[in-house]
Amino acid sequence: MYIIIVGLGGIGRSLVKQAVEHGNNVVVIDHDEDRCSEILEHYDILAVTGNATDKTTLEEAGIDRTEAFVATTSDDSVNLMACWLAKRFHVPNVVAIVNQTAHSDFFKEVGVRISENPDELVASRLYYWTENPQLQKLASIPGGTIFEIVAEDGAPIVGHEIRELKVKDFVFIAIRRAGGVLIIPSGSVKIQPNDIFTVFTKKEGEDDCLRLLNKQLKKSAD
Numbered sequence: 001m002y003i004i005i006v007g008l009g010g011i012g013r014s015l016v017k018q019a020v021e022h023g024n025n026v027v028v029i030d031h032d033e034d035r036c037s038e039i040l041e042h043y044d045i046l047a048v049t050g051n052a053t054d055k056t057t058l059e060e061a062g063i064d065r066t067e068a069f070v071a072t073t074s075d076d077s078v079n080l081m082a083c084w085l086a087k088r089f090h091v092p093n094v095v096a097i098v099n100q101t102a103h104s105d106f107f108k109e110v111g112v113r114i115s116e117n118p119d120e121l122v123a124s125r126l127y128y129w130t131e132n133p134q135l136q137k138l139a140s141i142p143g144g145t146i147f148e149i150v151a152e153d154g155a156p157i158v159g160h161e162i163r164e165l166k167v168k169d170f171v172f173i174a175i176r177r178a179g180g181v182l183i184i185p186s187g188s189v190k191i192q193p194n195d196i197f198t199v200f201t202k203k204e205g206e207d208d209c210l211r212l213l214n215k216q217l218k219k220s221a222d
Contacts, residue, residue, distance in 0.1 A: 001067045001068060002025045002027075002062065002066050002068075003024050003025065003026050003069075004027045004058075004061050004063065004066050004068075004070070004086075004091075005026060005028045005029070005070050005072060006029045006052040006069075006070065006071040006072060006073060006078075007030060007071065007072040007074075008028055008030040009072060009073065011118060012028065012030070012072040012073075013039065015072060016039060016043060017043070020043050026043070026045040027045065027046040027047075027048065027066075028045060028046070028047045029048045029050060029052045029057060029058075030048075033049045036048070048060050048061045051078075052073075052082040052085075053081040055085060058082075058089065063089045063091065064089060066091045067092060067093060068091070068093040068094075068095070070094075070095045070096070071083050071095070071096040072096075072097050074099055076099050076103045079107075080096070080106055080107060080112075082096075083096050083110055083112045084110050087110060093113075094110075094112050095115070096113075096114055097115055104116055144200055144201055144202045144203050145200070145201055145203065146173070146200050147199055148197065148198050149199060149213055149214075150196050151191050151195040151196075152194075152218050152219040153193035153194065154193070155193075155216065155217050155218055155219050156215075157191055157216040158193050159190060159191065159192075161187060161188055161189065162188075162189050162190075162191060165191075165212075165213075165216060166212055166216065167208075167209055167213055168205055168212070169202040169204070169205025169208065169209055170199055170200065170201045170209045170213075171200045172185045172197055172198070173199065173200055174197075174198045175195050175197055175198075176195070177192065177196075185197075197213075197217075199213070
């Protein structure tokens with residue numbers, strides 16, 4: 001896949017790494033010549049020094065054959081204009097970081113897929129871990145959260161069937177057991193020590209879900 005990535009901040013650099021590792025043809029655009037030179041020392045990609053809101057810069061980057069366009073700068077106005085131009089060039093998949101949630105609707109009107117406020121997402125995940133050190137938050141999606149939680153040896157629910165769990169506003173997606181065995185759970189599955197549950201919970205029910213699961217799946221439950 002031919003991908004243009006705009007911005008070589010932390011997110012942009014990380015995205016370049018993942019895109020290259022997956023075998024994509026990657027082009028980066030950044031206004032900072034030093035950043036462009038530095039990224040070329042690590043990856044076999046094309047780096048264009050310039051402004052992604054400039055049509056000539058986009059053409060130099062190969063916008064006419066681009067399959068995915070990602071704007072990752074810290075300036076929403078730059079991201080929005082660059083994405084609008086990418087849409088004008090009929091790029092089929094246009095994605096952007098939105099740094100201020102209040103700007104989200106502008107991107108949606110242009111038809112851009114967005115990831116809102118990356119700093120807030122990181123802060124949310126860190127705080128989530130401080131409150132729930134035994135949990136692993138996998139993703140935040142519109143309307144809910146996906147996370148993993150472990151059934152500790154000696155917890156009240158261990159040895160009981162899933163149907164006996166008391167919790168609301170959740171869906172168990174899978175259970176992973178020792179040895180890598182993956183189970184698509186049904187009500188009759190008995191919970192074993194160290195089972196790792198992947199759980200989806202609605203946003204409005206997240207606190208209650210975590211409180212009830214912790215009470216039943218933790219050995220040191222109150």
